[in-house]
Amino acid sequence: MAKYRIALMPGDGIGNDVMDAAKIVLDKIALDAEYIPADIGWEFWRTEGEALPERTLATLESCDCALFAAITSKPKEEAEAELIPELKGTGLVYRSPIVRLRQRFDLYTNLRPCKAFKGNPLNYRDDIDMVVFRENTQGLYAGVEFHPLPAEVRAALEAHSPNMAAFSGVSSDDIAVSTRIFTREGCQRIVRVAFEYAKKFGYPTVTLVEKANVIRETSGLMVREARKIAAEYPGIELWETNVDAMVMWMVKNPQDYGVLVSSNMFGDIISDLAAQLVGGLGFAASGNIGDRLAIFEPTHGSAPKYAGLYKVNPAAMLLATKLMLDWLGETETAQVLQQAIADVIAEGKARTYDMGGDSGTLDVARAVAERL
Ligand code: IPM
Ligand code: MN
Secondary structure, three states: OOOEEEEEEEEOOHHHHHHHHHHHHHHHHOOOEEEEEOOOOHHHHHHHOOOOOHHHHHHHHOOOEEEEEEOOOOOHHHHHHOOOHHHOOOOOOOOOHHHHHHHHOOOOEEEEEEEOOOOOOOEOOOOOEEEEEEEOOOEOOOOOEEOOOOHHHHHHHHHHOHHHHHHOOOOHHHOOEEOOEOOHHHHHHHHHHHHHHHHHHOOOEEEEEEOOOOOOOHHHHHHHHHHHHHOOOOOOEEEEEEHHHHHHHHHHOHHHOOEEEEOHHHHHHHHHHHHHHEOOHHHOEEEEEOOOOEEEEEOOOOOHHHOOOOOOOOHHHHHHHHHHHHHHOOHHHHHHHHHHHHHHHHHOOOOOHHHOOOOOHHHHHHHHHHOO
């Protein structure tokens, strides 16, 4: 039996292109692993009414971790319109499979390193090294939402919040509510993971990105818990920021920041900004990490217009593979892979179109593999 069981979920669009790139590198690394392909994506939504089939969840139950590439997500009405005729009007609701995977397997940490690689012509500055920790299971993405607003929910809100008076003249049919639920434990665990990372890798600060001056209860809870946890890490300073000002500072002085921690939605937003500062989504990898299972993915989407053209940059997918190796404890191999990616970027010969080159996705993967 192989040492590791790893699920491979290419998903949609360019997901297949970049997964092929990852396979070239994994072949070369020759980990003692069994790779199990698993279904996920738009095609399964259309034909089965389920983008994340039960059989895929069962596969993941039996795996140590997974590599996931990309998936197409569309708003409610468009998703319904693309179902096969037999499934239309049956009340199926599309919810992003990756968001559901994060919740289902309690993958509460979303780790998103954004480091400027030397020689990348797309760097905003060459001295950027930010690592975003995004809470991955709660907040605005928890899916507790209403439209129309049910009478009982409305009555409860009115009974408990005087601020509901502002909406008193509006019909419940015309009110949509998306809740932002944080738990104390949810705040504590993501902040703790960020501080542990800062300690392990020698970052002097952890920057909390919230909006506690306005969103007093949820952001407020996060800030209060973060202060308690910070007290356990005397060598590391907690910087408290508001998300609006923070995006400005991230553009003005990105080199001043290291470890960032935030809730689900703000973390989603600031991690795209951080990615753009180091070359865009083509360089942004994430780890969705829980206590038992972890799923690694490039942060980019499925880019349908490039699907199957093998044109897109595989760097994010290869960096996701590197994060997976780290998580498995294969730290030396992870380091070698990161160095190979860095060397290919610095050398500048194998470059995809986003970097001004004309190499294909797999050419870049082969150039990386050759250095391993
Ligand atoms: C990400 C993506 C997802 C998210 C989408 C595809 C649901 O933007 O991983 O950042 O919002 O979390
Ligand atoms: Mn995102």
